[in-house]
Amino acid sequence: MTSQENRTKQTFTISQLAAQLDISPRAIRFYEEKGLISPRRTPGNQRIYTAKDRARLKLILRGKRFGFSLDEIAEMIGMADTDVDEVAQIEKSLAYGRRKLEEIRDRMRDLILLEQDLLAVQKKLEKRLEELKREGKP
Amino acid sequence: MTSQENRTKQTFTISQLAAQLDISPRAIRFYEEKGLISPRRTPGNQRIYTAKDRARLKLILRGKRFGFSLDEIAEMIGMADTDVDEVAQIEKSLAYGRRKLEEIRDRMRDLILLEQDLLAVQKKLEKRLEELKREGKP
DNA sequence: AGTAACGTTAACGTTAACGTAAGGTCTTCC
DNA sequence: GGAAGACCTTACGTTAACGTTAACGTTACT
Structure with missing residues (x-):
């Protein structure tokens, strides 16, 4: 060392x-x-x-990565409005964080939906691709 | 009607x-x-x-909502580069979509981590809040 | 102690994703 | 059929999140 x-x-x-x-x-x-x-x-x-x-x-x-803005993140982790008194600030951040946690749970469900959407798109693309290949060399 | x-x-x-x-x-x-x-x-x-x-x-x-750019989304759903031939385009979109699906799975895990992080932040904030209240009226 | 590599602030530039305003066109309803 | 209200395109404005110089200070190494 x-x-x-x-x-x-x-x-x-x-x-x-x-x-x-x-x-x-x-x-x-x-x-x-x-x-x-x-x-x-x-x-x-x-x-x-x-x-x-x-x-x-x-x-x-x-x-x-989940689309939160830097300002939002600042509030979540409790570093915003450092000029107001601390108790109020902490309570504000707590409330904000709780809302964001709910949002995160919503996003979990949403992410699953996105996955399903994309899977559906993939299926369609694959189907279309097969059609085109059948056309090409019948 | x-x-x-x-x-x-x-x-x-x-x-x-x-x-x-x-x-x-x-x-x-x-x-x-x-x-x-x-x-x-x-x-x-x-x-x-x-x-x-x-x-x-x-x-x-x-x-x-998950931070994908519009350009990325365009590629995912197979609407980009409409000037190249369709087969190539579809294959490109398929590959792109598969990558994005993997990314989505990563994000699932990541989202859970974010949730845990936020929960940790909340705990700290709550602890700090109690301290401050004890100070205030002992 | 000299110098390369890395760090600092300050200020202007860039890009994505719209907002907004202007001026014209469609639709609808009396 | 004419006025209100919704829709159209065009074009310039705005904001967030950095990128990019420039001009200078700090650290590490020899």
Whole structure:
């Protein structure tokens, strides 16, 4: 171990994290601008990300993959309106999160429907393909 | 039945459909520009939507809710590159659709993870809230 | 201590997915 | 048949989520 290497307190630079999560450093900085993460800094002002920060980023990306906007995600994880008092803010986030959980359950069902839709489309395409092939060489 | 009312061949105007699906007529026209739907027209050039068109729109909206872009959706349902020959196009769409189906299965798992993440966030928030309340009135 | 590789902010550019406004056409209903 | 209301196209505006320079500071290595 060179110096600052302590298996539990693994930290990353912005580009390391970006590579791991397959996004750009710019994207990560952008999420910070939006108030979704706030990593600590080195004395030289460079960002340092902990495993927790990484987990949060993964959550953000997951949310994104389901079409949630960054603003929505910000509310879900309770980092919005940091100017109001904390109790009110936390209660707001809790309520928001509960709504989003319901939404997620809806989406589960919806996802199944999407799957069925796509399966139906596939069947039709396969059928049409067979017809065309029969036409081609009868 | 007044005249053109044939329970199976229900048709809709653009604004009727928009209201049903809770989107704007402009959005529907936009999807058409993108090649996602192609409703028939009246002699006077107005769009008429069938139940099939409606189902397709629902599919589009479902796809959107999961973060698929309109271009991706276009490929999934087999309406892209209408200039190449049909067999090739259909095969392309089939392959694309299969990939997307896999993606959907991944997302199922992912959605469960997102749910767990959010539940974890909720627990933390609740805990923090209790702390704050204990502080407030000890 | 020099320098390559990486990091920082600031500011402008880009793209997808519509919104909106203008000006004209259809349909419907009296 | 004429006015209201819905529909049409065209075209420019808007917003979210980054991408892309530019101009400069920091870290790591030799």
